[in-house]
Amino acid sequence: TEEEPSAATGGDAGGRVVLVTHESFSLPKKLVKEFEAESGIDLEVRAAGDAGTLTTKLAVTADNPTGDVAFGVDNTFASRALDEGVFATTDLEVPAGAGDYTVPGDDGARMVPVDTGNVCVNVDTTWFEERDLDPPATLEDLADPAYRDLFVTPSALSSSPGLAFLLATVAEYGDDWPSYWDRLLGNGTRVVDGWSDAYFTDFTGGGGDGDRPVVLSYDSSPAFTVPKGGGASTTAALLDTCFRQVEYAGVLEGADNPEGGAAVVEWLLSEDVQAALPDSMYVFPVREGVALPPDWEKYAEQPDDPFTLDPADIAAHRDDWLEQWRDLTTR
Amino acid sequence: MRRLLALAALAAVPVAVLGLFFVVPVSGMVARGFWPDGEFAPDQVWEVLTRDRTLRVLAFTLWSAAAGTVGSVGLGLPAAYVLHRTALPLRRGVRSALLVPFVLPTVVVGVAFRQLLGAGGPLGFLGLDGSATAIVLGLVFFNVAVVIRVVGGAWEQLDDRPGHAAATLGASPVQVFRTVTWPQLRPAVVSAATVVFLFCATAFGIVLTLGGSRYATVETEIYLLTVQVFDLPGAAALSVLQLVVVLALLLVAGRTRSTPVVRRPATPHRLRRSDVVPVAVTLLLLAAIAAPVLALLVGSLRVDGAWGLENYTALSTTGQRDALQVSVTAALLNSLRTAVDATWMALLTGLLVAVVVTRRSRSRAERRTRRLLDGLFMLPLGVSAVTLGFGFLITLDRPPFDLRDSPLLVPIAQALVALPLVVRTLVPVLAGIDDRQRQAAASLGAGALRTLATVDLPVLWRPVLAASGFAFAVSLGEFGATSFLAREDFPTMPLVIFRLLGHPGELNYGMALAASVVLAATTAVVVLAVERLRVTSVGAF
Amino acid sequence: MLELADVSVDLEGERIVSDATLAVPDGSVTAVLGPSGCGKSTLLRAVAGIEPLAAGALRWDGADLAGVPTHKRGFALVFQDGQLFDHLTVGRNVGYALRLRRAPGTDRRVAELLDLVGLPDHADRMPATLSGGERQRVALARSLAVEPRLLLLDEPLSALDAGLRERLAGDLQRILREAGTTALLVTHDHEEAFAVADRIAVMRRGRIVQDGDLGEVWRAPADAQTALFLGYATVLDGARAVRLLAEAGLPAADVVALRRSALTLDPDGPLRARVREARATPDQVRLRVHVDGVGDLDAVASLDAHAGAGDEVGLHVDHTRLAVVGRP
Amino acid sequence: MLELADVSVDLEGERIVSDATLAVPDGSVTAVLGPSGCGKSTLLRAVAGIEPLAAGALRWDGADLAGVPTHKRGFALVFQDGQLFDHLTVGRNVGYALRLRRAPGTDRRVAELLDLVGLPDHADRMPATLSGGERQRVALARSLAVEPRLLLLDEPLSALDAGLRERLAGDLQRILREAGTTALLVTHDHEEAFAVADRIAVMRRGRIVQDGDLGEVWRAPADAQTALFLGYATVLDGARAVRLLAEAGLPAADVVALRRSALTLDPDGPLRARVREARATPDQVRLRVHVDGVGDLDAVASLDAHAGAGDEVGLHVDHTRLAVVGRP
Numbered sequence A: 001t002e003e004e005p006s007a008a009t010g011g012d013a014g015g016r017v018v019l020v021t022h023e024s025f026s027l028p029k030k031l032v033k034e035f036e037a038e039s040g041i042d043l044e045v046r047a048a049g050d051a052g053t054l055t056t057k058l059a060v061t062a063d064n065p066t067g068d069v070a071f072g073v074d075n076t077f078a079s080r081a082l083d084e085g086v087f088a089t090t091d092l093e094v095p096a097g098a099g100d101y102t103v104p105g106d107d108g109a110r111m112v113p114v115d116t117g118n119v120c121v122n123v124d125t126t127w128f129e130e131r132d133l134d135p136p137a138t139l140e141d142l143a144d145p146a147y148r149d150l151f152v153t154p155s156a157l158s159s160s161p162g163l164a165f166l167l168a169t170v171a172e173y174g175d176d177w178p179s180y181w182d183r184l185l186g187n188g189t190r191v192v193d194g195w196s197d198a199y200f201t202d203f204t205g206g207g208g209d210g211d212r213p214v215v216l217s218y219d220s221s222p223a224f225t226v227p228k229g230g231g232a233s234t235t236a237a238l239l240d241t242c243f244r245q246v247e248y249a250g251v252l253e254g255a256d257n258p259e260g261g262a263a264v265v266e267w268l269l270s271e272d273v274q275a276a277l278p279d280s281m282y283v284f285p286v287r288e289g290v291a292l293p294p295d296w297e298k299y300a301e302q303p304d305d306p307f308t309l310d311p312a313d314i315a316a317h318r319d320d321w322l323e324q325w326r327d328l329t330t331r
Numbered sequence B: 001m002r003r004l005l006a007l008a009a010l011a012a013v014p015v016a017v018l019g020l021f022f023v024v025p026v027s028g029m030v031a032r033g034f035w036p037d038g039e040f041a042p043d044q045v046w047e048v049l050t051r052d053r054t055l056r057v058l059a060f061t062l063w064s065a066a067a068g069t070v071g072s073v074g075l076g077l078p079a080a081y082v083l084h085r086t087a088l089p090l091r092r093g094v095r096s097a098l099l100v101p102f103v104l105p106t107v108v109v110g111v112a113f114r115q116l117l118g119a120g121g122p123l124g125f126l127g128l129d130g131s132a133t134a135i136v137l138g139l140v141f142f143n144v145a146v147v148i149r150v151v152g153g154a155w156e157q158l159d160d161r162p163g164h165a166a167a168t169l170g171a172s173p174v175q176v177f178r179t180v181t182w183p184q185l186r187p188a189v190v191s192a193a194t195v196v197f198l199f200c201a202t203a204f205g206i207v208l209t210l211g212g213s214r215y216a217t218v219e220t221e222i223y224l225l226t227v228q229v230f231d232l233p234g235a236a237a238l239s240v241l242q243l244v245v246v247l248a249l250l251l252v253a254g255r256t257r258s259t260p261v262v263r264r265p266a267t268p269h270r271l272r273r274s275d276v277v278p279v280a281v282t283l284l285l286l287a288a289i290a291a292p293v294l295a296l297l298v299g300s301l302r303v304d305g306a307w308g309l310e311n312y313t314a315l316s317t318t319g320q321r322d323a324l325q326v327s328v329t330a331a332l333l334n335s336l337r338t339a340v341d342a343t344w345m346a347l348l349t350g351l352l353v354a355v356v357v358t359r360r361s362r363s364r365a366e367r368r369t370r371r372l373l374d375g376l377f378m379l380p381l382g383v384s385a386v387t388l389g390f391g392f393l394i395t396l397d398r399p400p401f402d403l404r405d406s407p408l409l410v411p412i413a414q415a416l417v418a419l420p421l422v423v424r425t426l427v428p429v430l431a432g433i434d435d436r437q438r439q440a441a442a443s444l445g446a447g448a449l450r451t452l453a454t455v456d457l458p459v460l461w462r463p464v465l466a467a468s469g470f471a472f473a474v475s476l477g478e479f480g481a482t483s484f485l486a487r488e489d490f491p492t493m494p495l496v497i498f499r500l501l502g503h504p505g506e507l508n509y510g511m512a513l514a515a516s517v518v519l520a521a522t523t524a525v526v527v528l529a530v531e532r533l534r535v536t537s538v539g540a541f
Numbered sequence C, D: 001m002l003e004l005a006d007v008s009v010d011l012e013g014e015r016i017v018s019d020a021t022l023a024v025p026d027g028s029v030t031a032v033l034g035p036s037g038c039g040k041s042t043l044l045r046a047v048a049g050i051e052p053l054a055a056g057a058l059r060w061d062g063a064d065l066a067g068v069p070t071h072k073r074g075f076a077l078v079f080q081d082g083q084l085f086d087h088l089t090v091g092r093n094v095g096y097a098l099r100l101r102r103a104p105g106t107d108r109r110v111a112e113l114l115d116l117v118g119l120p121d122h123a124d125r126m127p128a129t130l131s132g133g134e135r136q137r138v139a140l141a142r143s144l145a146v147e148p149r150l151l152l153l154d155e156p157l158s159a160l161d162a163g164l165r166e167r168l169a170g171d172l173q174r175i176l177r178e179a180g181t182t183a184l185l186v187t188h189d190h191e192e193a194f195a196v197a198d199r200i201a202v203m204r205r206g207r208i209v210q211d212g213d214l215g216e217v218w219r220a221p222a223d224a225q226t227a228l229f230l231g232y233a234t235v236l237d238g239a240r241a242v243r244l245l246a247e248a249g250l251p252a253a254d255v256v257a258l259r260r261s262a263l264t265l266d267p268d269g270p271l272r273a274r275v276r277e278a279r280a281t282p283d284q285v286r287l288r289v290h291v292d293g294v295g296d297l298d299a300v301a302s303l304d305a306h307a308g309a310g311d312e313v314g315l316h317v318d319h320t321r322l323a324v325v326g327r328p
């Protein structure tokens, strides 16, 4: 049933807006309240599944969407959303600095970048210090026998950082990526199911009793391994091994309340929300000139030039790559 | 005629529920695969089925499920005997503790298992980490409780006089078991094995975590094809394949299931010398189940390399750097509330199904219809949560069934998952009530409802309690469908635990372990309390 | 009044009861007597509405019972094996029907009934702890509590010892008569039938072959098999019957049935016979004798008679212990 | 030889069998006769090893059976309610023990045994489709197949009609004798006991009150209650006994038990009596008579006797149908 729009205090939107997103979506309650009060919008968030599930959900319900606006489709799934006609064209302005992140060919017309983050190899610096060893730095290093049996990564099949890492190797080695993986696996790389498995169970720096000092994680992870008393983080991200992930928002085709949806996208790009992203969702804002939290300034370094791939490329080859990758890893 | 009408009326509710919340969504999703762009394209579906890989996946699925089932039954039978037929001290407590694995989110169990079996773990020397054996062990860990419950419940009700008769005819205890006890027990064992097989064959998380992604099952493949690759025809093909396999299994199971056994509960006997082997197996099993749980407990009590309760005190917060939307304690309340709803829904529907399925048939057609119904309600176990979840979205999207946002969806989905367990717990018991008892009640003036209340219910209330414990545990632990349907401001425990594990930070990890322990303890306590209920008003009519 | 009109019952596609026609007058106790497996229990179950009729009709006071479910018929059935509710105490079993109708004074009534069946202290026992005969008695008390318009009894007394049986049979008769309850009883035991019933129907292979007043049936069995089943030891026909009746000074008939005690040893008896075999029982000596022109027959002698195999003896024929068979 | 020495059995903390002492000689058929609920089935179950003894000992050929489990005793038990295996056909039920020992020729033997119990075509039937009596017969056949050293029978014939019972009793006796099998039978029915047994033990309230040869026990019941249970209609003591015995011309005794047929109507009989009540049964007329100085007694008359209430009659006393009670 449609609800009466509450008395609008500003803008021409108002009414109820349903935001469809994934389970990692999270923003401070205060911000949401303020937004609702200002815009007269009654924001309802429906969060379930991961980015892949979200995209599939949007794709299968393209003719009768379950909401007005979506957030959380990332660059690895962007093409699917575009191909299936999930998003409507809007004339929203892409914020300054976000131009780099748009999907080629769409250029922000339907999918607006909201945040970015990088999947990077992390190392347990303490572990290396204790052994007087230099930690690895590049993808190539991971295949070096000097770092034998030290690396653990989640599977590309069931984990999105795992897939991102595969894409990083594709971006680096092109068609030769399988031979790199051959070497990687030959060097004792352990493949586990999910990120939490790798990080908490196998990684020496994750709090569990792991035995691997090199793990696939995020560029923001070192901010979480600062000891209680303060001091330097015990882990570090290897900035030359990163693959960039970008999350997009957009108004859904066939939405009941497209104006409201557009207002929500605009809000996600607002300075307040952008500033809250690091603490709430462990990602970096796309908007230029937004201040980062102090810990992040110190420990969460962003790579200057991460690996990227065209979403259309990804969409076209993901199937093949995954199949090849599986054949390599399950021999 | 009247009987048939009454039968139809009774069956109407469960059939409608199943139709709306299962058949329609699943066929909707499958249809998507067969009609990719609105045009019938079966060749795409066929292509998937002819892939080598599909065959391999199917083979591994069947193999691992079979191994898991054999393991669960092999270990579950002696334990069912010890826990339901002998006066082992503390057996009630043990019985409810055995349900704990059932509610632990697979991610958590995976972590616990890997802590035990991993390179650095106490059992690391076995070299099982990431092996198929580890997967099978995991499957057994989860499902041995199903066997113990379903078979134990039936065993408890077995008349021991035919066994005495056999003994006087010269049958040794082993021969008595083989020739008398086993045939009487077989329906329950087949029931349990069917359910366990389906659980194992559709296992998702456990295969992924313990197999280190090296192994694929039909279920993980459907997930992959749907979500990662967006190959809906492929997913539809596998869904249909899965359904066919499940149907075949149910058909076979249905054939061996139906031996009517008249029940007359015997009191548990004191432990005898001949009970040594089963008792030993039970203790071993307990240890095996306790080990990962203890590993969790120990992990949850470790803070910064020292012992401490910080992980527990933090449960009232939203985690390190607000990893959560709501606190863990709030999520626990959500879980309990959802579980209560799911439990009564599953029980009510399950009771109706069980009653309809077990009434005496007067014709072959009637008997076949009842069998068909019986099998139908097992199907939800054989379908991937992914297929069902997306099916909901694309079929329940128009009035009057625009249910996509209904808060009832989560308990309904959970009830649907629990339903087969409820039915399988109740049917063997109901089928064992001598029909002449009902006839006696009728001839004393009791109508159909009164007969149900005074003949069936008194025998049934124990199994009903057992089944509600089951349903409750399933609901508390359900992850697949719930993660798909739950509303963000109303997450359940497994979702919260999953989310904590998805966020870096030692406290988040510790909280995830602590939350798992709390979930496990809550389940054990609730199930124990439920089973301790004495429904005197029913039993004493 | 209960009427069975050409009632047939099938079980698993086999005809178990065929064209049974029988009237059970109000206030009467009718016994269906037949050998094991002849379909007695099945007939009772059909009357109770548990088994559907394959053909024919059941009527109560003229009204067809088709479509009236068991619990609305007001017929209480005492099962052959009791079928007590194992989860209820004996007292609650007996009070079951009373509680169903929320009758007042249940406890007192239950105590009365338990007294009646000789189990006064058993109200709090569980059925599983009863002996076979005790179970049967509780089942009987449970059905009596209903005060049904028709009481259906499946061998209610066969698990009881003679003393108890006789006492209960008497009580049952009194109760039924006082309450004006009609009863239909099935049994394989003619003693049981005689102890309780006033009318009798003989059943064989699913058919009712004869029915009528107790004495009537007894004195004129419809055929040889019926006579044998009613406890007659021998049936003679043709010349042998004629010869025997002539010797006994009775009018001739085609077929005649003799009880064992119809022929007693009597030196002055009209029938001459040779003893083939003599066996002493606690009560009497059982003889097997040969009568020329008739053949081998059973006879009895008092325990102090000294008749051994081979002896020539005289026999007395007690004409009250023989029956002419097949005479309407 | 089976010996019970002061055997006691408790169920749920209650003493059900107390100090039962009994010897069952090899090759004999011993019947334990007692009223419903006296503990007969419990006694049998204890002998079979199903119930543990609370006190006393069981011995077979002198060897103590304590600790010998049921299946090693070689005693087959026919349960009161059959306890057939519902999941096996009749044929497989009967062949059960044979298959356990992989005996050859099972099928033929099963067919023989089914023939014996009168169910030749029933091998493929399921037990649930049998009538009460048919079940009992299958149970009997199943136990006979074992050829046990001791056969324990719990009212094996009580569900059978008279004809079948007599036939089976005969067959049973023959089989047991031929196989040299010893049998212990419990029943509430003295007819059943007499039909099969050669020795008898009388049980009451968990105790064995008398045992001995069939005729012995019959002729000299240990006490008044035993006499009544054995089918004696009346027990007289003191002056009344003396008076009656005197009238009958018999030596005096303290207590005497009379069968109903001990007194028969005889105008020339020595005993004068007044008829109080006369009831015709199919067999005879049952009288209740009053004898001065003795009191009310049962008597019988032939069906053609015309004795009505109030008549003065003469009675003949058949001394073979009375027993002196309590004389060792």
Ligand SMILES: Nc1ncnc2c1ncn2[C@@H]1O[C@H](COP(=O)(O)OP(=O)(O)OP(=O)(O)O)[C@@H](O)[C@H]1O
Pocket (backbone or CB within 6 Å): C011, C012, C014, C016, C034, C035, C036, C037, C038, C039, C040, C041, C042, C043, C080, C187, C188, D128, D129, D130, D131, D132, D133, D134, D159
């Ligand atoms: N479900 C069934 N299917 C086929 N035949 C059956 C079934 N139930 C009973 N019968 C057969 O029907 C016949 C009659 O059975 P019923 O129980 O009525 O006998 P009965 O006269 O009561 O015998 P009894 O005195 O031994 O109890 C028997 O021969 C029995 O084997």
Ligand SMILES: Nc1ncnc2c1ncn2[C@@H]1O[C@H](COP(=O)(O)OP(=O)(O)OP(=O)(O)O)[C@@H](O)[C@H]1O
Pocket (backbone or CB within 6 Å): C128, C129, C130, C131, C132, C133, C134, C159, D011, D012, D014, D016, D034, D035, D036, D037, D038, D039, D040, D041, D042, D043, D080, D187, D188
């Ligand atoms: N489990 C039990 N607990 C307590 N009492 C019991 C139990 N089982 C039987 N009894 C009682 O023990 C007594 C003897 O029972 P049993 O079955 O041996 O009698 P029975 O002589 O075989 O009688 P029937 O001729 O009626 O079969 C009965 O009074 C019965 O109520």
Ligand SMILES: Cc1ncc(C[n+]2csc(CCO)c2C)c(N)n1
Pocket (backbone or CB within 6 Å): B102, B103, B106, B138, B139, B142, B143, B199, B200, B203, B204, B206, B417, B473, B474, B475, B477, B478, B479, B480
């Ligand atoms: C291998 C395996 N994994 C998980 C569970 C736990 N579980 C609890 S309820 C339920 C039904 C679907 O959610 C399942 C699968 C199991 N039993 N077996």
Ligand SMILES: [Mg+2]
Pocket (backbone or CB within 6 Å): C040, C041, C042, C080, C154, D131, D132, D133
């Ligand atoms: Mg019968």
Ligand SMILES: [Mg+2]
Pocket (backbone or CB within 6 Å): C131, C132, C133, D040, D041, D042, D080, D154
């Ligand atoms: Mg008994």
